[in-house]
Amino acid sequence: MMGGLTLHLPQFPHSSVHIGLYTSVSNAATIRKELLAGNTRYSYAFVDPRGVLSLAHVLAAVYRALTDMQAGTLRTKTLSSEIVFAFGGTMNIAETLRRFGINDNSDSLLVVKVDTDQMERTNSVWNELEGIIQGTSIPVTDENIEKLTDIETIRKNYKIQQGISLANRSEVTKIVTGAIALRGYL
Amino acid sequence: MTLFRKLWSFAYPGFSFSHFHRVMATRTLSVMPLGNVTLPSAISEALALTLIAQGAEAQIYFSVEHPFIPATYLTGTNSQPSAGYILKYRPPKRYRHNALDAQLTKHRTLSEARILYKLFLAGISVPQLIAVDPRQGLIWMENIDGQSLKSWIWAQETEMEERQVDEGEDAQAQKRVHIIKPVLLAVGSEIAKLHFLETVHGDLTTSNVLLRDSSRVEAITVTFSDKPMVKDPVIIDFGLAQQSTLPEDKAVDLYVLERAFISTHPIHSEEYVEWVLEGYVAGFGRGKKTAMFKVNEIMRKLDAVRLRGRKRSMVG
Numbered sequence: 129m130m131g132g133l134t135l136h137l138p139q140f141p142h143s144s145v146h147i148g149l150y151t152s153v154s155n156a157a158t159i160r161k162e163l164l165a166g167n168t169r170y171s172y173a174f175v176d177p178r179g180v181l182s183l184a185h186v187l188a189a190v191y192r193a194l195t196d197m198q199a200g201t202l203r204t205k206t207l208s209s210e211i212v213f214a215f216g217g218t219m220n221i222a223e224t225l226r227r228f229g230i231n232d233n234s235d236s237l238l239v240v241k242v243d244t245d246q247m248e249r250t251n252s253v254w255n256e257l258e259g260i261i262q263g264t265s266i267p268v269t270d271e272n273i274e275k276l277t278d279i280e281t282i283r284k285n286y287k288i289q290q291g292i293s294l295a296n297r298s299e300v301t302k303i304v305t306g307a308i309a310l311r312g313y314l
Numbered sequence: 315m316t317l318f319r320k321l322w323s324f325a326y327p328g329f330s331f332s333h334f335h336r337v338m339a340t341r342t343l344s345v346m347p348l349g350n351v352t353l354p355s356a357i358s359e360a361l362a363l364t365l366i367a368q369g370a371e372a373q374i375y376f377s378v379e380h381p382f383i384p385a386t387y388l389t390g391t392n393s394q395p396s397a398g399y400i401l402k403y404r405p406p407k408r409y410r411h412n413a414l415d416a417q418l419t420k421h422r423t424l425s426e427a428r429i430l431y432k433l434f435l436a437g438i439s440v441p442q443l444i445a446v447d448p449r450q451g452l453i454w455m456e457n458i459d460g461q462s463l464k465s466w467i468w469a470q471e472t473e474m475e476e477r478q479v480d481e482g483e484d485a486q487a488q489k490r491v492h493i494i495k496p497v498l499l500a501v502g503s504e505i506a507k508l509h510f511l512e513t514v515h516g517d518l519t520t521s522n523v524l525l526r527d528s529s530r531v532e533a534i535t536v537t538f539s540d541k542p543m544v545k546d547p548v549i550i551d552f553g554l555a556q557q558s559t560l561p562e563d564k565a566v567d568l569y570v571l572e573r574a575f576i577s578t579h580p581i582h583s584e585e586y587v588e589w590v591l592e593g594y595v596a597g598f599g600r601g602k603k604t605a606m607f608k609v610n611e612i613m614r615k616l617d618a619v620r621l622r623g624r625k626r627s628m629v630g
Contacts, residue, residue, distance in 0.1 A: 135387070138379040139360050184383055191382035191445060198356065199449055292435070306431040306443045313424050313448065 131267035132254050137187065140194050146253045147186060148239040149177065149272055153263035156234040163230070170260065173211035173240040174230035177276035179285055180215075180238055181301050183268065188305045189214040190240060197244075211240050217286045217307045227285050236276050237261060351405035354450055363401060371422070371553055372451075375401040381445055381454050397459035399444065402426075404451030419451040422553065427453050429513060429552045438507050439526070439548045458548045460527045463501065464520035464578050466545075467586070470494055471579070490582065495589050497525065501547045502593025505567070508549065509612070510599050514563045516554030519574040524548045561608065565615035566624055568594070573624075 132148040162170045180186060192214040196202055204210045204221060216224030230237060239261070241253055258265075266272050279294050286307050294300050353363065353375070361381070367374040377399045380388055388396055404419050406412075427446040430453075434440055444454035461469070470493055474486050501523055508515065515522070525545040556563070571590065575583040595613070599605020 135384050137382045138384060139357060139381040141360050183387055187382045187387075188445075195445070195447055199447070201449075302442050303435065305445075306434060309443060309445045310427060310431055313446065314428060 131265045132257075133268040134253075137191060137194070139191070142244070143194065144243040145187075145190055146239075146241040146243070147183075147268045148254070148257055149237075149266050149268045149276075150239070150261050150263035151236045151266055151276070153235050153237050153261060155262040156230055156237070157232040159237075159260060160230050160232055169256070171206060171208050171241075172257070172260075173208045175212055175215065175228055175238040175240065176231055176234045177236050177238045177273060178278040178281050179228045180273055181277055181282060181304060182270050182273055182297060184301050185304055186238065186240065186273075188308045190242060192308050192311070194242065194244075207242055207244070208240070211242070214308060214311070215285075217304075217311055219312045237263065238273070238276075353401075353403055354452075357401075357452075369553075372402050372404045375403065376457060377401060398457040400441065400455050400457045402453045402455070406451075416449070420448040423448045423451050423453060426552045426555065429555045429557075430455065433508065433511070433513065433552075436507075436511055438511070439504060439546060440552070441548065441550060458524045458526055458550065460525045460545070460548070462521045463497075463523040463525060463547070464574075466497075466525050467494060467520070467579055471582075490585065494586070497545050497547070498586055498589035499593035499596070500545070502590040502595075503597025504547050504549060505571075505590070506594045506597035506599075506609075509564045509567070509594075510605065512557055512559050514556055514558045514567050515549065515552065516556060516567070517551060518549075518567045518571040520571070520578055521574075522549065522551045524550055561611040561615045562619075562626075564612045565619045568612070568616050569619045569624060572620075 132146060134144055134146050136142075136144060159170065159174060163174065175186075189211055193202075193207060193210040196210065196214070197207055202210050203219075204213050209225070212229045213221055213224050215228040218224060239257060243253075254265075274297065279300075282288070282300065282304070283290075283294060286304055288294065288300075288303060292303070351373070352358065353373075357363070361377050361379055363375040363377050365373055366376050379385060380396070380399055381401075404423055406415050406419065410418070423446065427443055427448075430440055430443045434442060441455040441458055444456065446453055470490075474489055477486075504523075505515075505518065524547070526548050527545070558564070568591070572583075572587045575586050575590075579586060591613075595609055598609040598612075
């Protein structure tokens, strides 16, 4: 089964988190158009991997969206869009979706879907995505995510000062984890 | 105090006070929660949490698991083995009006999380902030693997006392200079960095400074003549921390620490405080001119605070 990853966050053992990573994507513009049209088949979080550091970074955003859902404080319409929004360091929804979400020129994609019910539907997620995305599925690993990161995008999106080095990935992941946790509270 | 001890040993025969203190100091004893204040069930059902400390304001839980990174992926992202995670929980206080209680909990939780993150960004050694839930009063942070400054000094002193017979007073004093002094200089310099950012801790004690085990201290005790290795001090518990530009507030921070030294390590406290302050002055702003002016001002205030105590005079 392709390179997709399904896991469970320790604090949310009943929710399945599906994460897929795609390169050579040729139909980003179409996907974006369907998303804006509100096509329910496209109920996934489509993230541009240029703004993603590591798997821990993705999980921090998923966790923030899940805790906000539990608290009843979702800012966007669905859990999927909330996950993209949760990546952002600001409360501006449109800007965050533009910065972190899929763009017309995205040639790679990171896709997240959370099933909050206990229904086991791992297969259909990957099948559905295969029908949506024209691209190559690659394994979701830190190495693969790292290859697609644009570190200056990270600096810009999280407004990290020039004095702070971005050389050490696990240190930068710590910085963005804090930014995600405190978004809207700073 | 003696009456209290008598009553206590009456209620719990075989209970040793010194043992109790040592165990508390190493942060391993789980204290029974007072009353039935417990974590939100969604969290306690999902994760195995151990209560390791309880204060008036919050409970501290230890978790082996990260709240959102499964163990199998954790090893992939961090090269060092994880020391576990800490969940700080401010339970609702039933005696407060619900609306007020919710507001206070949210405010205090956020204030602590913000300061923790700000200090982390500034490169001060504090636990990493992992997640916050202000409505439920929860803060997730990394656990620091190491002893508190208090129990570490105790351990060092006990070891020196045991060797007193064959070494004598002078050798002991020299040992303190070689082993304890470098650590206290580092502690002072860390506090200076904190104060230089106009942040005051509010509850600076020898229990709120942990010594991270990254550079092994065993090396210090063993190799007496070699260059001693300094442990990495980490400041914890920012529950009462504030932003403040006043030299007064920083002096009070130092005074509270001085009192903590006097009450927990009475014999050599003078020496210890002197070393911490030496590290503080040297580390404050690292020789910038304005910093020199500020640190002199703080030291002057410290003398004033010593004379009158922590609270400002209400007379006049």
